[in-house]
Amino acid sequence: MTQRPGPNSVSAHVDNGEDVPDSGTSGASVSRRLTEEEFDRYSRQMIVPGVGKDGQLRLINSRVLIIGAGGLGCPAAQYIAGAGVGTIGIVDGDVVEVSNLHRQVGHAASRIGMKKVDSLITHLRGLNTLPTYVPYTFHINPQNAADIISRYDLVMDCTDNPATRYLISDICVLLCKPLVSAASVQKSGQLIVLNCPPTPQGRLDRQYAPCYRCCFKKPPPPSSMLSCGEAGIMGPVVGMMGVAQAGEAIKILISALHIPSQDHSIPLERNLAQPTLLVYTYELENAVGPYSFRALKMAGRKKNCFACGENSTLTLEGIQSGTPNYEQFCSLPSPNFTLPxxxxxxxxxxxxxxxxxxxxxxxxxxxxxxxxxxxxxxxxxxxxxxxxxxxxxxxxxxxxxxxxxxxxxxxxxxxxxxxxxxxxxxxxxxxxxxxxxxxxxxxxxxxxxxxxxxxxxxxxxxxxxxxxxxxx
Ligand SMILES: [Zn+2]
The missing domain is CATH 3.40.250.10 (Rhodanese-like domain)
Incomplete structure (x- = not known):
């Protein structure tokens, strides 16, 4: 099994999921020729200024992990596959249900009951047979997260669970992986790029690479932690966030910003910008428009951050053995009343x-x-x-x-x-x-x-x- 050890590699073994091909280059090499099929397939994208042959080869040499094959993961995966990312891992333990189909556009009525990961990969193969698709038909957890994430260049958090969000972000900090994180419930969505350029734990000179904990120190209040099943969800809203996630991921891969070294082909300074949280709110009650996209400037990496700060004690070994306890950290406060x-x-x-x-x-x-x-x-x-x-x-x-x-x-x-x-x-x-x-x-x-x-x-x-x- 190919495994690319990160700076904090662990020996956890995942017994599901196929081998992840090793591009050997983390997407940096642009030395080979495009095949005729690649040329035909990607030509409309390659002629866009800023992409070119080099950008396309970076995508082909890249490995992206999509965690969650639902409302965010389906549209995100479609565009990641369509763009020609070479290796696409997808993690999800759920099966397709009929109530998913209004928004989870990578599934189909004929695949109800199938594992979402298998269903989505079936759909993606219909779009593009060239990428290698790697299924992980179980949920990510503190025991398997590092092993899975270590095999990829970039992670897309398409989950709907706060505890998993903190786990994914922590692992991305420890393994130096950029993370494109989105969330959506009911009529609103948000998107943020984290730990990009990938920056090791404790290093504060790249202040524009915060982690999830830098931006959201505490879990959201219980009222905002309703799942899509409880609060409902509008398909186009979550779809838009998933597509935006794919857009950000493609940008990072083409720019080689995902490579954790100083040796960027594009000068690093050009790509640094204050972290921004994109917030989309869909006004269902009002007349058509005005469209509500807001870009909120976020603070950078925090010196005292629990995960990426200079005195952080967070380790992969600790996470694997249950410290911190993500479920407890994010658990709903139990109501302090039961009436007489x-x-x-x-x-x-x-x-x-x-x-x-x-x-x-x-x-x-x-x-x-x-x-x-x-x-x-x-x-x-x-x-x-x-x-x-x-x-x-x-x-x-x-x-x-x-x-x-x-x-x-x-x-x-x-x-x-x-x-x-x-x-x-x-x-x-x-x-x-x-x-x-x-x-x-x-x-x-x-x-x-x-x-x-x-x-x-x-x-x-x-x-x-x-x-x-x-x-x-
Ligand atoms: Zn942080």
């Missing part, structure tokens, strides 16, 4: 009590987003999205006002001050916080009114009461 039993009811108990007429008059608040609510709800539920409830509660606290203003407008005759309130959300967490908030505002009228959380939310309702409930 008399403020909670199971979905089936609530359903039974309703059927027996034990709670004839009550308010049922559904705190899911209105899009989720629109697919179906329990009879009589009123939609008060959780975010709006929190905003309203904060305004009442700040500016005063009747606590009952937080409740939706209902017929006066239906609601007395002791009319109980039941709160349901998607999975049973927001609803508990909503119950706390309502009590805090005094909506419970000093204990005269019961405010009750439905345990497990609409997921539990589907599981326990109504299997036909549409779950999105």
């Amino acid at each position: 039993p008399d403020e909670r009811i199971t979905a089936s108990a609530y359903h039974g009590a309703r059927n027996r007429g034990e709670i004839p008059n009550h308010l049922l608040l559904d705190t899911r987003e209105k899009e989720h609510f629109s697919f179906g709800s329990i009879d009589g539920a009123v939609n008060v999205p959780f975010g709006k409830l929190l905003t309203k509660a904060a305004a009442i606290k700040r500016e005063g006002g009747a606590a009952s203003d937080i409740l939706p407008p209902v017929e006066e005759s239906d609601v007395a001050e002791d009319t109980p309130i039941f709160v349901v959300c998607r999975r049973g967490l927001d609803s508990q916080e909503a119950v706390e908030k309502l009590k805090e505002l005094g909506v419970n009228n000093g204990g005269k009114r019961r405010i009750v959380d439905i345990v497990g939310g609409m997921k539990a309702w589907k599981d326990e009461v109504d299997p036909a409930f549409p779950w999105v």
